[in-house]
Amino acid sequence: MSPFKQRVIQIVRAVPRGKIVSYGQVALYAGAPRAAREVGWVLHATEGSDLPWWRVINKAGVITIRGALFVDKEIQKKLLVAEGVEVSDSFKVDMKKYRFVATDKQLREFELPEEYIGTIIRQKGF
DNA sequence: ATCTTGACTTGCC
Protein backbone atom coordinates (compact mmCIF):
# COMPACT_ATOMS: atom_id res chain seq x y z
CA MET A 1 0.00 0.00 0.00
CA SER A 2 1.41 3.36 -0.97
CA PRO A 3 2.20 6.08 1.58
CA PHE A 4 -0.36 8.25 -0.13
CA LYS A 5 -3.08 5.71 0.51
CA GLN A 6 -1.99 5.28 4.10
CA ARG A 7 -2.27 8.99 4.68
CA VAL A 8 -5.64 9.25 3.00
CA ILE A 9 -6.99 6.53 5.23
CA GLN A 10 -5.49 8.09 8.31
CA ILE A 11 -6.92 11.47 7.44
CA VAL A 12 -10.39 10.25 6.65
CA ARG A 13 -10.42 8.40 9.94
CA ALA A 14 -9.65 11.67 11.69
CA VAL A 15 -12.88 13.21 10.45
CA PRO A 16 -15.36 13.29 13.31
CA ARG A 17 -19.00 12.31 13.16
CA GLY A 18 -21.22 14.87 11.53
CA LYS A 19 -18.37 16.60 9.71
CA ILE A 20 -17.47 16.75 6.03
CA VAL A 21 -14.25 17.11 4.08
CA SER A 22 -13.71 17.55 0.38
CA TYR A 23 -11.60 15.30 -1.78
CA GLY A 24 -9.27 18.15 -2.54
CA GLN A 25 -8.88 18.86 1.13
CA VAL A 26 -7.93 15.29 1.89
CA ALA A 27 -5.49 15.38 -1.00
CA LEU A 28 -4.00 18.54 0.39
CA TYR A 29 -3.60 17.03 3.84
CA ALA A 30 -2.14 13.92 2.27
CA GLY A 31 0.61 15.95 0.70
CA ALA A 32 -0.69 15.81 -2.86
CA PRO A 33 -2.64 19.03 -3.47
CA ARG A 34 -3.76 18.03 -6.93
CA ALA A 35 -4.59 14.43 -6.35
CA ALA A 36 -8.24 14.83 -5.50
CA ARG A 37 -9.26 12.15 -7.96
CA GLU A 38 -6.91 9.68 -6.40
CA VAL A 39 -8.60 10.22 -3.08
CA GLY A 40 -11.80 9.01 -4.65
CA TRP A 41 -9.92 6.07 -6.07
CA VAL A 42 -8.52 5.17 -2.67
CA LEU A 43 -11.91 5.34 -1.03
CA HIS A 44 -13.35 3.17 -3.73
CA ALA A 45 -10.54 0.66 -3.28
CA THR A 46 -11.03 0.50 0.47
CA GLU A 47 -14.74 -0.16 0.23
CA GLY A 48 -15.76 -2.58 2.92
CA SER A 49 -13.32 -1.31 5.52
CA ASP A 50 -14.42 0.70 8.52
CA LEU A 51 -13.42 3.92 6.85
CA PRO A 52 -16.05 6.68 7.14
CA TRP A 53 -15.91 7.32 3.39
CA TRP A 54 -19.33 9.00 3.36
CA ARG A 55 -17.87 12.05 5.08
CA VAL A 56 -15.89 12.82 1.96
CA ILE A 57 -17.72 14.74 -0.75
CA ASN A 58 -16.69 17.26 -3.36
CA LYS A 59 -15.75 20.82 -2.75
CA ALA A 60 -19.10 22.27 -3.74
CA GLY A 61 -20.73 20.22 -1.01
CA VAL A 62 -22.37 17.87 -3.45
CA ILE A 63 -22.43 14.09 -3.31
CA THR A 64 -20.90 13.11 -6.63
CA ILE A 65 -20.59 9.40 -6.18
CA ARG A 66 -20.47 7.64 -9.53
CA GLY A 67 -20.95 4.15 -10.75
CA ALA A 68 -20.62 2.46 -7.41
CA LEU A 69 -22.06 -1.00 -7.24
CA PHE A 70 -22.91 -1.37 -3.60
CA VAL A 71 -23.22 2.21 -2.56
CA ASP A 72 -24.99 5.13 -4.12
CA LYS A 73 -26.03 8.67 -3.38
CA GLU A 74 -29.03 7.59 -1.39
CA ILE A 75 -26.94 5.43 0.91
CA GLN A 76 -24.44 8.16 1.46
CA LYS A 77 -27.16 10.67 2.09
CA LYS A 78 -28.70 8.37 4.66
CA LEU A 79 -25.40 7.87 6.43
CA LEU A 80 -24.86 11.60 6.61
CA VAL A 81 -28.36 12.37 7.76
CA ALA A 82 -27.93 9.74 10.46
CA GLU A 83 -25.04 11.80 11.79
CA GLY A 84 -27.06 14.97 11.81
CA VAL A 85 -25.86 16.44 8.53
CA GLU A 86 -28.53 18.10 6.46
CA VAL A 87 -28.59 16.93 2.86
CA SER A 88 -30.88 18.56 0.33
CA ASP A 89 -32.94 16.71 -2.26
CA SER A 90 -30.29 17.53 -4.83
CA PHE A 91 -27.67 15.95 -2.55
CA LYS A 92 -26.14 19.20 -1.44
CA VAL A 93 -24.58 19.90 1.93
CA ASP A 94 -23.79 23.23 3.53
CA MET A 95 -20.01 23.04 3.55
CA LYS A 96 -19.62 26.24 5.47
CA LYS A 97 -21.50 24.68 8.30
CA TYR A 98 -20.14 21.13 8.28
CA ARG A 99 -16.65 21.32 6.86
CA PHE A 100 -14.00 19.74 9.03
CA VAL A 101 -10.75 21.63 9.39
CA ALA A 102 -7.78 19.73 10.75
CA THR A 103 -6.02 21.23 13.73
CA ASP A 104 -2.30 21.88 13.68
CA LYS A 105 -1.88 18.97 16.04
CA GLN A 106 -3.67 16.64 13.67
CA LEU A 107 -1.66 17.87 10.73
CA ARG A 108 1.49 16.95 12.63
CA GLU A 109 0.12 13.50 13.28
CA PHE A 110 -0.15 13.10 9.52
CA GLU A 111 3.64 13.22 9.45
CA LEU A 112 3.95 15.92 6.86
CA PRO A 113 7.03 18.08 6.39
CA GLU A 114 6.99 21.04 8.72
CA GLU A 115 7.15 23.59 5.94
CA TYR A 116 4.37 21.88 4.09
CA ILE A 117 2.12 22.35 7.10
CA GLY A 118 2.86 26.04 6.81
CA THR A 119 1.69 25.87 3.22
CA ILE A 120 -1.55 24.28 4.26
CA ILE A 121 -2.21 26.81 6.96
CA ARG A 122 -1.61 29.53 4.43
CA GLN A 123 -4.38 28.10 2.29
CA LYS A 124 -7.50 29.85 3.39
CA GLY A 125 -10.24 28.45 1.27
CA PHE A 126 -11.09 25.20 -0.31
C1' DA B 1 5.74 1.92 -22.60
C1' DT B 2 0.94 3.96 -24.08
C1' DC B 3 -4.00 4.79 -23.51
C1' DT B 4 -8.25 5.12 -21.01
C1' DT B 5 -10.83 5.97 -16.90
C1' DG B 6 -12.42 8.18 -12.92
C1' DA B 7 -16.54 8.74 -5.70
C1' DC B 8 -12.29 15.71 -8.48
C1' DT B 9 -10.96 20.87 -9.08
C1' DT B 10 -10.36 25.21 -11.28
C1' DG B 11 -10.76 28.59 -14.50
C1' DC B 12 -13.28 30.76 -18.19
C1' DC B 13 -17.10 31.98 -20.48
Next chain:
DNA sequence: CGGCAAGCCAAGA
Protein backbone atom coordinates in the same frame (compact mmCIF):
# COMPACT_ATOMS: atom_id res chain seq x y z
C1' DC C 1 -25.71 29.84 -10.68
C1' DG C 2 -24.59 26.42 -15.01
C1' DG C 3 -21.88 24.25 -18.58
C1' DC C 4 -17.45 23.05 -20.60
C1' DA C 5 -12.46 22.25 -21.22
C1' DA C 6 -8.21 21.33 -19.26
C1' DG C 7 -5.36 19.74 -15.62
C1' DC C 8 -4.02 15.90 -12.51
C1' DC C 9 -2.26 11.40 -11.22
C1' DA C 10 -2.74 6.45 -9.90
C1' DA C 11 -4.53 1.98 -11.56
C1' DG C 12 -5.76 -1.32 -15.17
C1' DA C 13 -5.81 -3.01 -19.60
